Amino acid sequence: MPAGIEPASPRHPLGADYDTSWARRYPARVARAAILESVMRPTMAVIASPARRGLDRLDDVDGPVVFVANHHSHADTPLLLTSIPEPWRHRIVVGAAADYFFSNRVAGAVSALAIGAVPIERTKVGRKSADMARDLIDDGWSMLLYPEGGRSPDGWGQEFRGGAAYLAIRCNVPVVPIHLQGTGRILRKGRTLPRPSRTTVTFGDPLTAGHDENARSFAARLQAAVAALGDEATSDWYQARLRAHAGTSPGLTGPDVGAWRRAWALGDRDRRSRRRRRRWPAL
Amino acid sequence: MTGHLAPRPGFVLDVDRNSPPIVFHHGEGFRLEKLPPGRSRVIYPAEPLEGLPDPDSAIREALLNPIGESDPLPALLRPGMKLTIAFDDISLPLPPMRRPDIRQRVIEAVLDLAAEAGVDDVHLIAALAIHRRMTEDELRHAVGDRVYDAFAPDGRLYNHDAEDPDGMVVLGETPHGEDVQFSRRAAESDLVVYVNINLVAMDGGHKSTATGLSGYTGLRHHHNVHTMRNSRSFMDQENSALHASNWRMGKIIRDAGVKIFQIETTVNNDTFGREGPLALLQKREWEWSARDRMQFLGMKAGLDVMPTKVKRKVFSSWQAPYALTSVQAGEVEAVHEVTTENVYRQHLVPVEGQTDILTMGMPYICPYNVNSIMNPILVMCLGLGYFFNLYRGRPLVREGGVLIMSHPTPWEFNPVHHPSYIDFFEQVLADTTDPVEIEKKYEKQFAEDEWYIHLYRNSYAYHGVHPFYMWYWGSHALQHLGRVIIVGGDPAAVRRMGFQVASTLQDALEMASDVVGPQPTITHMKNPPILMADVT
Numbered sequence: 001m002p003a004g005i006e007p008a009s010p011r012h013p014l015g016a017d018y019d020t021s022w023a024r025r026y027p028a029r030v031a032r033a034a035i036l037e038s039v040m041r042p043t044m045a046v047i048a049s050p051a052r053r054g055l056d057r058l059d060d061v062d063g064p065v066v067f068v069a070n071h072h073s074h075a076d077t078p079l080l081l082t083s084i085p086e087p088w089r090h091r092i093v094v095g096a097a098a099d100y101f102f103s104n105r106v107a108g109a110v111s112a113l114a115i116g117a118v119p120i121e122r123t124k125v126g127r128k129s130a131d132m133a134r135d136l137i138d139d140g141w142s143m144l145l146y147p148e149g150g151r152s153p154d155g156w157g158q159e160f161r162g163g164a165a166y167l168a169i170r171c172n173v174p175v176v177p178i179h180l181q182g183t184g185r186i187l188r189k190g191r192t193l194p195r196p197s198r199t200t201v202t203f204g205d206p207l208t209a210g211h212d213e214n215a216r217s218f219a220a221r222l223q224a225a226v227a228a229l230g231d232e233a234t235s236d237w238y239q240a241r242l243r244a245h246a247g248t249s250p251g252l253t254g255p256d257v258g259a260w261r262r263a264w265a266l267g268d269r270d271r272r273s274r275r276r277r278r279r280w281p282a283l
Numbered sequence: 284m285t286g287h288l289a290p291r292p293g294f295v296l297d298v299d300r301n302s303p304p305i306v307f308h309h310g311e312g313f314r315l316e317k318l319p320p321g322r323s324r325v326i327y328p329a330e331p332l333e334g335l336p337d338p339d340s341a342i343r344e345a346l347l348n349p350i351g352e353s354d355p356l357p358a359l360l361r362p363g364m365k366l367t368i369a370f371d372d373i374s375l376p377l378p379p380m381r382r383p384d385i386r387q388r389v390i391e392a393v394l395d396l397a398a399e400a401g402v403d404d405v406h407l408i409a410a411l412a413i414h415r416r417m418t419e420d421e422l423r424h425a426v427g428d429r430v431y432d433a434f435a436p437d438g439r440l441y442n443h444d445a446e447d448p449d450g451m452v453v454l455g456e457t458p459h460g461e462d463v464q465f466s467r468r469a470a471e472s473d474l475v476v477y478v479n480i481n482l483v484a485m486d487g488g489h490k491s492t493a494t495g496l497s498g499y500t501g502l503r504h505h506h507n508v509h510t511m512r513n514s515r516s517f518m519d520q521e522n523s524a525l526h527a528s529n530w531r532m533g534k535i536i537r538d539a540g541v542k543i544f545q546i547e548t549t550v551n552n553d554t555f556g557r558e559g560p561l562a563l564l565q566k567r568e569w570e571w572s573a574r575d576r577m578q579f580l581g582m583k584a585g586l587d588v589m590p591t592k593v594k595r596k597v598f599s600s601w602q603a604p605y606a607l608t609s610v611q612a613g614e615v616e617a618v619h620e621v622t623t624e625n626v627y628r629q630h631l632v633p634v635e636g637q638t639d640i641l642t643m644g645m646p647y648i649c650p651y652n653v654n655s656i657m658n659p660i661l662v663m664c665l666g667l668g669y670f671f672n673l674y675r676g677r678p679l680v681r682e683g684g685v686l687i688m689s690h691p692t693p694w695e696f697n698p699v700h701h702p703s704y705i706d707f708f709e710q711v712l713a714d715t716t717d718p719v720e721i722e723k724k725y726e727k728q729f730a731e732d733e734w735y736i737h738l739y740r741n742s743y744a745y746h747g748v749h750p751f752y753m754w755y756w757g758s759h760a761l762q763h764l765g766r767v768i769i770v771g772g773d774p775a776a777v778r779r780m781g782f783q784v785a786s787t788l789q790d791a792l793e794m795a796s797d798v799v800g801p802q803p804t805i806t807h808m809k810n811p812p813i814l815m816a817d818v819t
Contacts, residue, residue: 053428056383060339237429238405241398 014108016098016119016128023112024093024141033090035114040078047186047196048075052083053233054203058176061206064142066175067092068164070157070226070252071146072184075194077115079183080144083201088142095120095133095145095163120163122149130167137171147219151189154259155266157226157252165209165218174206177222179229202229227252290330293632293814296567298323303568305807306579307644307788309771310657310691311594312586313579314644316788323805324638326679327567328814331553332629334606338385342392345546345610351617356393356544359474360400367472368393369443369496372411373421374650375480376550377811381602385548387427389478389610393546394430406468407440410477410495412502413739413746414651415700416442421654445498445746446736453500454539457531463493463539464501470541479547483673483813484518484626487547488619489533490526497532499730499748504528506752508718512759516672518815520623533615546612547622550605552629552812561601565812591693598647599654630815634679637818639803640795641680642788643670645690646811651745651753656697659776660704660753662690667757667767670810676818679806683765685795687788692772694779699743703735707750708779716781718758726751765798 013019022028044050065088069080077094084092098119102108111117118136121129133143145167147160168175182199204225209218224244231249232240243249254262296302304315305325318325335341346356353359360366370386373379390407397405407426409417422440423431434440443466444450452467469475469492477495481487494502504510505528511517513524520526537543555561560582563575571579586594609625611618647657649665657665666688671678680686696705711725726748729735735747761767767782768791777784785791796803808814 056387056427059383060337232429236433238394238398238433241395242401242403245399246401 014104015102016121018098018102018108018112018119020093020108020112020118023116028113029090032113032116036078036081036089041082044075044079044082047194048079048183048199049196050079050083051198051200052203053200054229055085057203057205058085061174061176064088064091064137064140064171064173065206066137066164066168066171066173067142067144067178068147068160068175068222068226069144069178069180070152070230071148071150072152072155072180073187073189074151075183075186075199076146076151076180077144079180079199079201080178081115084144091140092116092142092144093118093136095143097122097150098129120145122161130163130170133167134171137167137173143167147222152184153189154254154262155184155188156254156262157223159253160219160223160226162215162219165222166215169209169213169215169218174208175218175222176206177204177225177229178202179204179226179233181230181233200233202233204229223252224249290332293327293329293630295632295634296325296327298325303571305568305809306564307642307689307807308646308811309644309689311591311598311647312691313583314689314771314788315583316642316689318642318805318807319792322802323807325807325809326632326634326814326816327809328552328632328812329629330565331551331557331606331812332608334551334608335610338388338607338610339392341607342389342610345612346392346396349544349613349618350611350621351614353544353613356476356612357396357400359542359544360397360402362401362403364402364404364473365471366397366402366405366474366476367408367466367469368405368476368478369408369410369466369469369492370425370478371480371486371491371495372409372414372442373417373425373653374411374414375486376482376603376605377648377650377653378554378601378603379424379653380550380605382424383427384425385480385550385605385607386425386478387430388607389546389548390426390430393476393478405434405439406472407434408466408468408496409442410491411443412495412497413445413499413749415739415743415745418743443496444740446740451498451500454541455535457528457535459504459528459531461504461528461532462500463532463535464497465492465536465539465541466496469496470539472541474542474544476544477546479545479622481547481549481622481626483669484520484623484630484815485523485525485672487622488520488526488529488545489536489615490529491545491615492543493529493532493536499746501532502752503726503730503748504532506755508722508755508758511755512762514672514759516674516678516759518672519675530616543615544612545615545618546610547618548607549609549622549625549629551608553605554603554812555601556604595647595656627815630673630813631675631817632814634806634816634818637677637681638679638684638806639681639799640685640687640792640805641671642687642805642807643689643810645670645688651749652697652700655700656693656695657690658696658701658704658708659692659694659773659780660708660750662688662692662769662772663780663782664753664756666690667760667764668753669756670808671757671760673808673810673813673815674818675815678760678763679808679816679818680764682763683798685766685768685798685803686760686764687768687770687785687791687795689770689788690772692769692776694773694776700745701750702738702744703729703732703747704745704750704753707754712779712781718755718761721751721754766795768794
């Protein structure tokens, strides 16, 4: 195309430009609530057998919040949408990768309708995504974000990016860290068919950014909080607190060693959750 | 209820011809009673005080800024120490509160500081003295799932066992010759943190540990007829022999080297909620809307036809939306002084002069029948013990006056929770209702009965001696009153206790006039929500 000529804007914009406002109107919200209760909840009950912990930590929270969670699987979002309590459950949007979930019209429409997805740029810093997210929170919507930017490639977590922290600071809302345990075994990256497994969803105490905190340092604190919740899910609360205060909580991202040793260490970490439930009492 | 205005204090209503009928609690039901105009009055409790806006911050603030001669909690914690956290049992608060329970909030805050200090040896004990053990569900409700899952599986969270020969120790004797018996684990700890919920003025202070972590050897020195008759009332610390005895024991515990960091909390009067099916029980009758009246009539009609077991289940499921009104921590006596002020701030209602007849509607719950049955002994204990003693200055009813209670008082006991109550009711009360004689003749036998001890330690039974204490609890009232009448009670059960039964309040007032004369003055104590009469 010759220089100086602006390309015509596409008739149906995709990616970060996809307009999801229709999915937050009343008919779409009713449809989403129906999908959530009649499809997602029974499905999650069957394939994820979720144990939900720490919901009492949300008792004193009012208004919109940003939920952040580690990300292992496509099962994470339905599991979280069926775990997040009222009043947030039916007034929440999910930050979804614009380049993946909104790459075509059908995928975009299904994502927006079924999970309330909104497109978030993850490959570049985009003002549009940030402005839209801010407007939604200002309008009373809560947001579910995966600060790792995508599903785990190997079962370990990835470093948190600063987007969620930036948004919380900009909108002055609390962030609720959530740790998901076990969803990677259901539908990890690369798999197409789900495999039932037990899962644990652990909600943490809401966090707000300190006066001297920027997005980077707040994101690091959020990552540490999710890691501590992971420790709580695999050991117990007090041991997790002891390690958190001592700065020895097992990290989300795993040891900095070769791939096979990371996989090996992951097995150690999951040992407790894989323990079979005793069907009969010890006699 | 006026959510946007300051809560109104309690007050005394003089009943006239225009006064509406008054709601009386009646076990798992209600009665609407018209009181004689011109000579009756109704004492209403204060509306719920506003709760603290951020309970968790207030708790942390209290732990870091203790009252009295105590260092902040973090300064008392160190690696390698032995830490014991004791907490109030199922008898507090009443009804049980909605999650998260205050104990959970406080214990998590304490444990977070302990974790920060690297304390590994931590035990948590439900300080239930000789009450029944708490079930797993009840413990989970009190301390929360996180704490329960971290400490209970390996036996570091458990119920106090006052009959464990290896688990109890006598720390010494007070100048009055009272043995001070104490939990060995607590006595051998470097620090005991006590987590209290101060529902009424009697709770807390040295009583938390001197009673809660004690056993029969220690309790018999103040849970007796002499002490109760000399506690006027046991809700008024300045005039309570029960209080004085616990304070003497507290000093022995302190002198024995046990370091106690006391955390006391108070809750507001939001027993039935500002909204919901029971909210109208917190409203004053003349302020009921048409909807409230319809709702009450519907509820009453439903309860009247509902089987008792179903009613119990419905009421037992109610959890109060109590809000935390204060939290203070540090040295026991200094802390308790502030706590008591906060309890009085919610409960005290000024009342002028005594009355000939005191009426009370007895609710479905008392400290000893949570998730259980309110048996006749507990009806007596709640009315003549707790409610009668909710006064400061003078009793609400004059000496020789009449107490009229409203309760179905069924001849029914929970055999798991109250096995010794059954025998007390069948054997002891059949012989005599005189507390002094009961104490002298039967107490030791029940207290040392091996089967009751076995059930207390291994099942969920109150200790064998517990029904005696319930009877002693009412001994001041028994001595003071001319007659006790129970409206709507089971005749056989009521007569077994030495009281009279009436079908209606009007009948009861007629019967009372035999004792106090014609045209007596009547005072109705509208409780719960809890009030304490400041009688001048």
